[in-house]
Amino acid sequence: MSQKIKTVKRYGERFQDKLYLPAIYDGVKVTFKHLFDNVTDMNAVDTLEYPEEQPKDISERYRGLHRLTHREDGSEACVACFMCATACPSNCIFIEAEEREDGVDEKRPKSFFIDTLECVFCGYCVEACPCDAIRMDTGIFSLTGNSREDFVMGKEQLLSHKGAFGEENSRART
Amino acid sequence: MxxxxxxxxxxxxxxxxxxxxxxxxxxxxxxxxxxxxxxxxxxxxxxxxxxxxxxxxxxxxxxxxxxxxxxxxxxxxxxxxxxxxxxxxxxLINHPVDCPTCDQAGECSLQDFYMDYGLHESKVRIEEKVKHDKHVDLGANVMLDQERCVLCARCTRFTDKITHTHELGIIGRGDEAKVSTMPGRKLHNPYAMNLVDICPVGALTSKDFRFKQRVWFLETANSVCHGCAKGCNIYIDHHKIKYEDDMIYRFRPRRNDAVNGFFICDAGRLSYKLLQNNRQTMIRHKDEIISEEKSIALYQSLLKQYKNSITVVIDANLYNEEIEALVDYAQRIGAEVCAPLECYDDTEFADTMLKSAKRAANYEKVVKMGLDRTMPKTSGLIINFNHTETFYAEMQIDFSTHQRPNASFILPIAAYSEQSGSLTNEDGLVQMCEKAVHKNSPSPTLREWLQKVGL
Structure with a gap:
C-alpha cells in the first residue's frame, strides 16, 4: 500500500517572523482599534451589564428551563410514557404514572420531577417526547435557590412555566 | 418418521x-x-x-x-x-397507535414486526379508524383494549383449550369484530392472567402491573415460584429506580415443559406482593432495636441458658442448601430438629393443572430428608427459621424474612429473591433459583447468620 504524504508548509522560518515585532504590531493594532471604537461609541460595547441588563438575543432554539405543555382543554399533555426518562443521559427525570379517569386519555403522570442540578440541558427529552409535552422554550436561563430541593422541579411548577415564544399548548394530536 | x-x-x-x-x-x-x-x-x-x-x-x-x-x-x-x-x-389499519400509553410497548409483536417488515406510512388517518372500547375490565386482573386487538384469538383459544372455562369469544364481523365476555359475565378462572402473556399485542394487559413501570427498564432473573410444591418456573422482573430500593414489579411464567409448560397460576403470579411487603429489616429484641454484635451475644447466652432443651424449627420454603446447613447446625448445638408441614396442606388450593395441595416450595426436600414433620415439643428454647406458625415455648428466637408482631427476639434474613439456591419440587426435580433483587441494605442470608453466630 502506497502512503500518501502531504508536505505541510512551515511558517516562522523567515527573518521577519523570527523578529516577532511585525506580529506584535498586528495584535496591538486590533486592541487599539477596539479601544478607539469603545471610547468613541459606548453603545457598541460587546459586554452586558448583567443582571441589570438582561440578554435580548435568546432564540427559539435556546434550551432554557423545561416546561410541561397543556392540551387545548388546559390539562397536561403528558401521558407518562417515560420516553424522556429513557432518553435522559443523566437520569434526572423521575415519573410516576397513574390511570387518568376523565376520559381524555388513559394515562397521566401522578408525579413528574426533573432534578435540574443533575440535568445537563441536552434537550434529548424534548426530542424524545411523542406528545410535544415537554419543551425547553421558556427562555429561563438562570436558576437560583436556597437548597438542593429548590432545584427539583415538580409537575405543578413545570406546568406553570410559560412558553417564551407565543406557543403555549402542545402541538401533538392528543 | x-x-x-x-x-x-x-x-x-x-x-x-x-x-x-x-x-x-x-x-x-x-x-x-x-x-x-x-x-x-x-x-x-x-x-x-x-x-x-x-x-x-x-x-x-x-x-x-x-x-x-x-x-x-x-x-x-x-x-x-x-x-x-x-x-x-x-x-394495523385500525390500530390506535397509542404506544405511549400502552403497557405492552417494548414487548409488543406489532412494534417488533413493524420495525422488521413495516416501516410504511399509514394510509388511514387516526380520525378515520374504527373506535372501540379501550377500557374494559374483564375481571381477574385483566384489562381489555379492543382497539389494539389483532383478533388472533389466542385468548379465546386459551379459555377454550387450556382452562376449559370458555369465558371469551369474538363477537361481531369485519371492523366490528371484538373480543368480549358474555354480557354481565367476567373472567373467572385461576389462570386468567396468563392471557396477558399470551396476547401478542397490548389488547390484554395486567391490571396489577398497569402503568407501574415501562418494561424496558425491568431486569429479569430466572427463578422458581414459592407458592406451592409444584415449582413452576418464573421470571422475576425487578428494577431499581435511582435513589430508591430494588423492587419486584411482576412474576412471569418461564417455559419448562417438564414442570409448568408455558403458564403459572394467578396466585403464584401475585405472590411477589407477599414476598416484598411487610419485610423485617431490623434486629429487634423486646420492642428495642439492637445492634448485630449485641444480638449475637444475646443469642449465644440464650443457647447456653437452654442448653438441653432447644428445638430448631425449619420452614419448608427454605432452599435445599439452607435446610441441609440448618440440620447440620442443629446437630452441632445438640438441638432437636422439626419442620412442621401440616399447616402447608391446603386441599382447597389444589387443582388438576398446576396448583398443588402442598403449599410450601420445598415440601419434598423435608420429606426426603426424613425430618420430624410435627410441631415442636420442647418447652425451652425454639429457634425458628422463618416458619410462619405460632409456637409455644419459654423463649423463641425468630430468623424471619417478614415481620412477626408477637416475636420477642427477631433477626431479619434475606428472602429467596435476594439469594440463589435450589428447590426440590413435588416430583423430586431439583431446580435453581437465581439471585434477583439487590437491596440497598441487604439482610444477611441464613447461611451468613450461621457463620456469624459461630459455627
Whole structure:
C-alpha cells in the first residue's frame, strides 16, 4: 500500500517572523482599534451589564428551563410514557404514572420531577417526547435557590412555566 | 418418521406431519406470527407466517402446513417480504397507535414486526379508524383494549383449550369484530392472567402491573415460584429506580415443559406482593432495636441458658442448601430438629393443572430428608427459621424474612429473591433459583447468620 504524504508548509522560518515585532504590531493594532471604537461609541460595547441588563438575543432554539405543555382543554399533555426518562443521559427525570379517569386519555403522570442540578440541558427529552409535552422554550436561563430541593422541579411548577415564544399548548394530536 | 426439509437452501430434519412453523421456531429461523402459540396450536387466522413452498403457486402459512419429505421452503425472498409488509399493514389499519400509553410497548409483536417488515406510512388517518372500547375490565386482573386487538384469538383459544372455562369469544364481523365476555359475565378462572402473556399485542394487559413501570427498564432473573410444591418456573422482573430500593414489579411464567409448560397460576403470579411487603429489616429484641454484635451475644447466652432443651424449627420454603446447613447446625448445638408441614396442606388450593395441595416450595426436600414433620415439643428454647406458625415455648428466637408482631427476639434474613439456591419440587426435580433483587441494605442470608453466630 502506497502512503500518501502531504508536505505541510512551515511558517516562522523567515527573518521577519523570527523578529516577532511585525506580529506584535498586528495584535496591538486590533486592541487599539477596539479601544478607539469603545471610547468613541459606548453603545457598541460587546459586554452586558448583567443582571441589570438582561440578554435580548435568546432564540427559539435556546434550551432554557423545561416546561410541561397543556392540551387545548388546559390539562397536561403528558401521558407518562417515560420516553424522556429513557432518553435522559443523566437520569434526572423521575415519573410516576397513574390511570387518568376523565376520559381524555388513559394515562397521566401522578408525579413528574426533573432534578435540574443533575440535568445537563441536552434537550434529548424534548426530542424524545411523542406528545410535544415537554419543551425547553421558556427562555429561563438562570436558576437560583436556597437548597438542593429548590432545584427539583415538580409537575405543578413545570406546568406553570410559560412558553417564551407565543406557543403555549402542545402541538401533538392528543 | 424423520424427514429432510430444505429451508432457505439449508437441510433440516423434522418429524413428518409436524407443523412447519415448529421447525422454523426451533431452528430460530425468523418468521413473524400472532395467532400461533405452541401451547394453543395452529389457528391460521393472522396470516403473518407466510412462506414460499416449492411447487405451490401462492405463499402458504407455515403454522398450518404439515412437513412432507423433501419439502423446499423459502422464508426470505422479496415476494415474502412484500407479503409480510402488506399483511402487517392490514393488521394495523385500525390500530390506535397509542404506544405511549400502552403497557405492552417494548414487548409488543406489532412494534417488533413493524420495525422488521413495516416501516410504511399509514394510509388511514387516526380520525378515520374504527373506535372501540379501550377500557374494559374483564375481571381477574385483566384489562381489555379492543382497539389494539389483532383478533388472533389466542385468548379465546386459551379459555377454550387450556382452562376449559370458555369465558371469551369474538363477537361481531369485519371492523366490528371484538373480543368480549358474555354480557354481565367476567373472567373467572385461576389462570386468567396468563392471557396477558399470551396476547401478542397490548389488547390484554395486567391490571396489577398497569402503568407501574415501562418494561424496558425491568431486569429479569430466572427463578422458581414459592407458592406451592409444584415449582413452576418464573421470571422475576425487578428494577431499581435511582435513589430508591430494588423492587419486584411482576412474576412471569418461564417455559419448562417438564414442570409448568408455558403458564403459572394467578396466585403464584401475585405472590411477589407477599414476598416484598411487610419485610423485617431490623434486629429487634423486646420492642428495642439492637445492634448485630449485641444480638449475637444475646443469642449465644440464650443457647447456653437452654442448653438441653432447644428445638430448631425449619420452614419448608427454605432452599435445599439452607435446610441441609440448618440440620447440620442443629446437630452441632445438640438441638432437636422439626419442620412442621401440616399447616402447608391446603386441599382447597389444589387443582388438576398446576396448583398443588402442598403449599410450601420445598415440601419434598423435608420429606426426603426424613425430618420430624410435627410441631415442636420442647418447652425451652425454639429457634425458628422463618416458619410462619405460632409456637409455644419459654423463649423463641425468630430468623424471619417478614415481620412477626408477637416475636420477642427477631433477626431479619434475606428472602429467596435476594439469594440463589435450589428447590426440590413435588416430583423430586431439583431446580435453581437465581439471585434477583439487590437491596440497598441487604439482610444477611441464613447461611451468613450461621457463620456469624459461630459455627
Amino acid at each position: 424423520m424427514v429432510q426439509v430444505i429451508v432457505d437452501g439449508k437441510n433440516y430434519e423434522a418429524e413428518e406431519g409436524s407443523l412447519l412453523i415448529d421447525l422454523l421456531i426451533k431452528e430460530q429461523i425468523k418468521v413473524p406470527y400472532f395467532c400461533y402459540h405452541e401451547a394453543l396450536g395452529a389457528d391460521g387466522n393472522c396470516r403473518m407466517c407466510m412462506v414460499e413452498i416449492a411447487g405451490q403457486k401462492r405463499p402458504q402459512i407455515a403454522c398450518d402446513t404439515l412437513v412432507k419429505p423433501d419439502m423446499e421452503v423459502s422464508s426470505k425472498s422479496e415476494k415474502i417480504e412484500k407479503v409480510h409488509t402488506d399483511i402487517l399493514e392490514l393488521e
